[in-house]
Amino acid sequence: MLRYIARRVLQMIGVMFALSLLIFAWLRALPGGPVDALLGERATPERRAALRKVLGLDQPLPVQYLKFLDNAAHGNFGVSSAVQPGTDAMQVFLTRLPATMELTGVAIVLALATGIPLGYLAAKRHGGIFDNLGVLLSLVGVAVPVFFLAFVLKQYFAVDWQLLPLNGRQNPDLNATRVTGFFILDGILTREFDASWDAFLHLILPGVALATIPFAVVFRITRASVLDVLDEDFVRTAEAKGLTRQVIRRRHVLRNALLPVVTTIGLQVGGLLTGAVLTETVFSIAGLGDAMNLAFQQKDFSVLQVLIVMAATTYVVVNLLVDIAYAYIDPRVRTR
Amino acid sequence: MTVSRKAAAVVVFSAAALSLSACAKSDRGSGTSGSGGAGGNSDATLTFAAAGAPSTFDPFYASDGETFRITRQLFEGLVSFKPGTADLAPGLATSWNSSKDGKTWTFKLRTGVKFSDGTPFNAAAVCKNFERMDNQNDAGQSAAEYWATNMIGFKKSKDDLFQGCTAKGDAEVELKLLRATSKFPALLGLSSFSMQSPTAMDKYKANNISAQGEGFAYSEYAKSRPTGTGPFTFSSYDVANKTVTLVRNDNYWGDKAKVKKLVFQIIPDATQRKQALLAGQIDGYDLPAPVDWDSLKKAGMNLEVRPAFNILYLGLNAKKNPALKDLKVRQALYYAINREQLVKSQLPDGASVATQFYPKTVDGYSDGVTKYNYDPNKAKDLLKQAGQSNLTIDFWYPSEVSRPYMPDPQAIFQAIKGDWEKVGVKVKPVTKPWAGGYITGTQGGAAPAYLMGWTGDYNTPDNFLGSFFGSTKGQMDTGAYPWGTTLASDLAKDDSIVDPTQRTAAYKKLNEQIMSQWLPGLPISSSPPAVVFGKGVSGVVASPLTAEDFSTAVKK
Amino acid sequence: MAAMNLNRKKQRVDELAATTGARVEGNVDAGGIKDAEGVSLLASAWRRLRRNPAFLIGAVVVVLFVLVALFAPVLTGHDPSTRYLIGEVSQQNNPVPKARPGFPLGGDPVGRDLYARLVFGARNTLLVAVLATLTGFVGGLILGSLAGAFGGWVDSVVMRVVDIMLSLPSLLLAFSIAALFGRASQWSVILAVGIAQIPIFARLLRGAMMAQRHSDHVLAARSLGVKPGSIVLRHMLPNSLSPVLVQATMVVATSIIDAAALSYIGAGNADDTQPEWGQMLGQAQNLIDSYPHLAVYPAICIIVVALGFTLMGESLREALDPKSRR
Secondary structure (H helix, E strand, O other): OHHHHHHHHHHHHHHHHHHHHHHHHHHHHOOOOOHHHHHHHHOOHHHHHHHHHHHOOOOOHHHHHHHHHHHHHOOOOOEOOOOOOOOEHHHHHHHHHHHHHHHHHHHHHHHHHHHHHHHHHHHHOOOOHHHHHHHHHHHHHHHOOHHHHHHHHHHHHHHHOOOOOOOOOOOHHHOOOOOOOOHHHHHHHOOOHHHHHHHHHHHHHHHHHHHHHHHHHHHHHHHHHHHHHHOOHHHHHHHHHOOOHHHHHHHHHHHHHHHHHHHHHHHHHHHHHHHHHHHHHHHOOOOHHHHHHHHHHOOOHHHHHHHHHHHHHHHHHHHHHHHHHHHHHOOHHHHO | OHHHHHHHHHHHHHHHHHHHHHHHHHHHHHOOOOOOOOOOOOOOEEEEEEOOOOOOOOHHHOOOHHHHHHHHHHOEOOEEEOOOOOOEEEOOEEEEEEOOOOOEEEEEEOOOOEOOOOOEOOHHHHHHHHHHHHOOOHHHHHHOHHHHHHHOOOOOOOOOOEEEEEEOOOOEEEEEEOOOOOOOOHHHHOHHHOEOOHHHHHHOOOOOOEEEOOEEEOOHHHHHOOOOOOOEEEEEEEHHHOEEEEEEOOOOOOOOOOOOEEEEEEOOOHHHHHHHHHOOOOOEEEOOOHHHHHHHHHOOOEEEEOOOOEEEEEEEOOOOOHHHHOHHHHHHHHHOOOHHHHHHHHOOOOOEEOOOOOOOOOOOOOOOOOOOOOOHHHHHHHHHHOOOOOOEEEEEEEEOOOEOOEOOHHHHHHHHHHHHHHOOOEEEEEEEEHHHHHHHHHHOOOOOEEEEEEEOOOOOHHHHHHHHHOOOOOOOOHHHOOOHHHHHHHHHHHHOOOOHHHHHHHHHHHHHHHHHHHOOEEEEEEOOOEEEEOOOEEOOOOOOOOOOOHHHOEEO | OHHHHHHHHHHHHHHHHHHHHHHHHHHHHHOOOHHHHHHHHHHHHHHHHHOOHHHHHHHHHHHHHHHHHHOHHHHOOOOOOOOOOHHHOEOOOEOOOOOEOOEOOOEOOOOOEHHHHHHHHHHHHHHHHHHHHHHHHHHHHHHHHHHHHHOHHHHHHHHHHHHHHHHOOHHHHHHHHHHHOOOOOHHHHHHHHHHHHHHHHHHHHHHHHHHHHOOHHHHHHHHOOOOHHHHHHHHHHHHHHHHHHHHHHHHHHHHHHHHHHHHHOOOOOOOOOOOOHHHHHHHHHHHOOOOOHHHHHHHHHHHHHHHHHHHHHHHHHHHHOHHHOO
């Protein structure tokens, strides 16, 4: 087992190393560069060339890469040129992580809270109108471009009816104290409950927009697995034993059907984090997705490097943990 | 199954732990101080939407409008501009005069002024500021865009316009220049050359700038300790909530600001800014799209239209497309554009067709320049004469951006493209994000034809022409033409003329020459940009330089 | 949007691969008359599909969409890039020309016929979606076959590459590829969206092939001395195709949405003489507030067509999946 894990970790490090090299080379192949964001439209070509020299962008790529690795080893990931100018890229990642985690958290809760009951109901009335409507809804959720849905939500709930905040994470007037960067948690820790509540309200619309796809997934998996479980022997046995349908549902069906749902959620977290790119842009939330988009637009290499490597690391680590878990359950995997 | 659930729990927990510890650290770093919850302000807070994050709070190292909008509220320069105009007015200097040769300038300083940290503003402080600006390390020299383009050199080198500052007593300074220049003293009104507290700059190591990775690492001063004499002082930059907060400077020497707090909230998307204003979440934003002007007014918003102090032009680069070397081709491309229709259909009321490289209000504007009125047949003829009837050209426009002189680049691009296609020119569109390849591409000479523009920093011809043609290797690569160096040297010569009447006449002549004989690019239009405020907000005077002062803002 | 699909796709892919792979093996084990079984399988799938309303709706939408795309010039007399109404456009007073006879939906901000643009938009949307799917399919075919057919170190290397690609969100991957092109065009969008789909197809094919590698008919062929290349092409590939085709139907939908997202972030096709719905939606962003119809029409088109392809794909999958045969 340990040897298996060691091998996989080594493999993972190899993948990450290759990835960092690829990203580094690829970013520098992009047209444009950080010089635009730093100097603006007024600088002459001579001034641009001088800046490239100061930044070391005129050196050969391998030299730049080695310099980058050396700096990274010292905890210095390069300074952001556009997203948060002057801030170390890793710091940008860390300050923006909580926003994304809050948003995805709300989206997951929403997806579960709606997807599971609806999926269960749909399976119970398999083939009925409710079932078909539910399936259709889950499919529509996937087919609507997020940024369009977001606009419609904002126009009605924030502008026309003014029920919910339009964008951002919190009303700046509240002047809330920051502790962890998780605004809801911060409000609770500092007893500024109105700040927590305000941050929560800000999360509703983006949460809904982001939840459409995970909702579809949760709904359909719940529905499918409830259908499967309803068909299993132990349910039939229970029925034969004469247990009431209520008891059967509660004790056997739901519990067994939820296992695959739980497993899927684990896998969905990674996808959600990345899905935040559009949602955060549309709602102007200072999270990782927003940073990623800005960094792309303005060629903020330092930030892009860190964001992509961290996203990939999260993905690879989650997969590694899942694989290890499987290996633990199923010894055959280890020998493969 | 149970095992995989445990694994999932471990993942979630460790991720949470990681981010928690990370955040605690980051919070300490940023040093924001909270006042402990909501409420407590009897006075108004004005929230204005910004389109992007400020790059620094030290205006000396900045070159972007988002940064300057903030630093203008914090700092003041020796000279300033009369509200609503581009005319000079007293600033921290009450009066000034120059020697006959235009090389020595004497400024009488305002007395009794203090920086917000209590340091007195006096002649010594002024000289410390100028010496500090001039004395930059390598990274600082690359970052200080405005000094580098206006003063040319650093450290009193032989091309450095700045040659020294002497304090004459407490309330008078003398600045020595290398040569006379029409830019002086107007350029001292730029936010970059604002006066900053010498004490704070020393204490927080303002000149400590370095290049790290692909960006500049600024000093603590530039990040969180900007200290000026302005009507507002810096309070905090909340990165997690994308807001910059300034508070009223209660010891300000002039009229105190009428709102207690001034918050800049960063909302990059234009549609969102409009929605936020309509939803009452913000009190104003810059550059509303002309399409929205009427609907905003109907909704009761205060729309302020600024005088058009800008120029939109179509840059041409003959190095990239040799066909453009022929003056006939450039003229044909100009005749082919229906600028009247473009201005009417794509620009707001008040916009006008441009006939030269700067707007009417700038000295040296000539009514006698060659006008290229819309004439597609003439365009076709000229192309035929030049043997370029099948001309194909790459035409660049920026994506996702709105500039004061160009509210909707894509629509303007489409209009010109359509006009060119009518006379048989094949147009290949190229688009890039404004700060993500477009500027580098066009300024670096990669674009044979492109949309670009300029908003005046102050009212001198050189601020426009010098920026376009002062360098033969500039965006329009005038070095590719035989007359490129003549143009550049004429510009330098005219800039050093001390006598204003002579200077104006020289620029008039130069404008006529540029438009008839040279035509390095095609001036398109000047267009009035707007700024919009919410229902209860008034008092901000729209500035042609897009340099509004928020201290006069009143919020009901 | 597409980014969120990542893990869902991956999982669906693996499920699909497993079930079809198993089915093929089962068929071979049972009778050895593979072809006959295959036909009856398809026949029974078709029988079930015909009675499935979801499939029918999806199919009707898709057929209509293709027809509009093919016969666009018949449906409108106007050219999508001519600025018919530019004369009356004024930024402040009349930025978007109103509907009138001959212009059922009015004009766009530069005076072109909106209806004509929507109709011709179908054509380019179809082109982008189909070519992107094809790109993903061909790329996935090459990588997946290599990995699935040979296993061992080839599999390891190929799958690590696929892992790297999968570890980046597909939208970001598409965005980064689009960014590499100096000039964004229809082709850069197609390649960007298509390449981003490669890992899914690759995984899918590999899974299906892996399941067959040790199956009797492959072992038999190998022991008879059939060349490996020929085994892959003649035996393994055909048996792996059905899940891939199902996936392809759904990827068409994702491609349309991804292309729209690219336009939204500003990495879409810069040339709008030949309009595409995603591009129209992306361009309408700055006017969406004052003139929502400019965005709503292309958005509805995208939603309906994407839904059509998804419905068709989902019903196909259900029909081919033995587990759903109850």
